[in-house]
Amino acid sequence: MNVVRGAEDGLVLPGTRTGREPERSLRPGPRRLTPEQVASRQRERLLDGVARTVAANGYAGARISDICRAAGVTRPVFYELFSGKEDAVIAAYLGGTRIVVRAMEQAYDAGGGAAAWPTAVRAGLRVLLSLLAQNPAFAVMVVEIECVGPAGRRARAELLASFRRFFADAPPGPAGVDRSELVDTVVGAVHAAVHRAVDEGRSGDLPGLLDSLVHVVLAPFVQVDFAGEIGRQAVSAHQLTRE
Template sequence: MAQLRPGPPEAPFPCPLPGAREGRDPARAIKRGPSRVPAELVAATQRDRLYDGLVHTVAEKGYANARVTDICQAAGVTRPVFYALFDGKEDAFLATYRHGTHVLLRMMDAAYDAARDWQQGARASLGVLLELLARVPAFATMALVEIDAVGPRAREERARLLRHFHHFFAQAPTPPPPAEADELISAVVGGIYSTLCGYVADGRTAELPGQLPHLSFFLLAPFLGPAAASAALLSDSGATAKAP
C-alpha cells in the first residue's frame, strides 16, 4: 500500500492543498491583452491564487489582522476580482477551508480504500493527514489554529469535518461495553484533532509525521485493546509481535 513519505524540505511535492504554492506563482500568471482563455478558466485560476494568498496571509498575520488588500497582494489579484468571487474575508476563508479539507479527505479516503483492513486503512489515512499538514504548514495554521478567530460559521464547518472523520471508523470492531461506538469515535477524533492543534499552535507542525505511531495506538486501542493494537502496529511496521 503506497503511503506519502517525508522528504527533504526542498523536494518538490505536487500537493493540491491551498498554501502549497505562492499565490503569485508565475506559472499561473494570466497574460494581459487579447486572450482566448475562457472566462471560466480565468476565474478558476484567480480563485486558486486567492486560496493560496489567503492561506499564507492568514498564517503570517492571523485572521484578525489579515486584510483583503493583503490577501489580494499575496495572490496578485485585484480587489474587484476578489469581490467578484467572494462576499468578503470570512466568505473567502470558508471557501478556502472547504476546498482544502475536501482535498485532505479525498487523499485520506484513497489511502483508506487501498488498505487491506480497517486497522491498516485507519492508520494509512491518519498518516496522510499528518504528512500533508507537515508539508503545508501555512494551511495547517490557517485551518487548525486561525479558524477559532473566524466565528460561528467556521465552527460549524469544523464540526462537519470532524463528523466526516467518523467515516474512517465505519468498519472498526464494536467497542467493548459500556462504551457507545459513536461517543467513543467522537472522543478519539477529538483527541487526535486536539493533539494536531497543539503541535501546529506551538510551531511544531514538521514533527507531526513522527507522531503517527503514538496517534495510531490511541486510535486503535479503544477498539482492539492495548495488546492487540501494539501487535497490529508492530506488524504494519514490518516487525513481528505476539499479543500476551
C-alpha cells in the same frame, strides 16, 4: 512548488503555491481562456493568498488588501468571488480539508480498508500528518479557523464529522459504550493533538505523532486483544520473577 506525492498525487492544498507564479499569471491582451476558466484561476490564487496571509498574520491580522497582494489579484476581483474575508477563509479551509480527507480515503482504501482496519487507519493518518507537515501555511488554518466565529466552528465540525467514515469498518468496541460518542471522542483527541502541534509551531514534527495517534484510534476498538496481550505479558513477567 512543494506538492506531496503518493496517494494524494495531484491534490494541492491552499497555500502550497504562490499567487504570483509566472505560469499562473493572466497577462493583458487576447486570452484563450474562457471567463469561467479565468475566474477559476483567480479563485485558486486567492485561496493560496488566503492561506499564506492567515499563516503569516493570523485571521484577525489578515487584511483583504494583503490577500489580494499575495495572490496577485485586484480587490474588485476578490469581491466578485467572495463576499468578504470570512467567506474566503472558510472557502480555503473547507476546500483544503476536503482534499486532505479525500487523500486519506485513498490511502485508507489502499491500506486494506475493512479487511485490514488497523493497517488502513495507519495509512490514512500517515497521509494526514504528511500533508499538513509539508503544507505548513495550510496547517495553520487548523488553528485559525477557530477565530472566524460560528461559521468557522461549523466548518470545523464538518471536518470532524467527515472522519467518522474511517470507523465504519472498526470492531464493535466496548460493550455499554455509545459507539458514536466513542468515535467522536477519539476523533476529537486526534484533532487536539494536531492542533497543539501546529499551534506551538511544530507542523514539521507532525509525522512523529503517527504511532501515538494510531494507538489512540485503535485502543478503544481492539481492547480485548490489547488486554489479552497485557495479560500475557504480566503472566510472563510473574513467571520470570519466580524463576
